[in-house]
Amino acid sequence: MASDECKGKSSWPELVGKKGEDAAAIIEKENPYVNAVIVLEGTIVTMEFLPTRVRVWVNTSGIVTKVPIIG
Numbered sequence: 447m448a449s450d451e452c453k454g455k456s457s458w459p460e461l462v463g464k465k466g467e468d469a470a471a472i473i474e475k476e477n478p479y480v481n482a483v484i485v486l487e488g489t490i491v492t493m494e495f496l497p498t499r500v501r502v503w504v505n506t507s508g509i510v511t512k513v514p515i516i517g
Contacts, residue, residue, distance in 0.1 A: 451497040457515040466504035
């Protein structure tokens with residue numbers, strides 16, 4: 447869930463199943479306040495919440511596997 451610090455759209459469920467690169471471009475177009483970062487499933491990431499980041503989780507084929515959300 448997005449905090450009060452977040453601006454613009456905060457989740458993109460419609461991008462699950464899409465190519466990661468395409469999803470990242472759509473996210474940054476729809477919300478210019480965030481930076482979309484493509485992350486391979488299983489990668490260890492930090493747990494801090496950043497209202498300017500959206501992680502785009504992809505499988506080894508580059509397909510989005512989780513709903514991208516701000517954080």
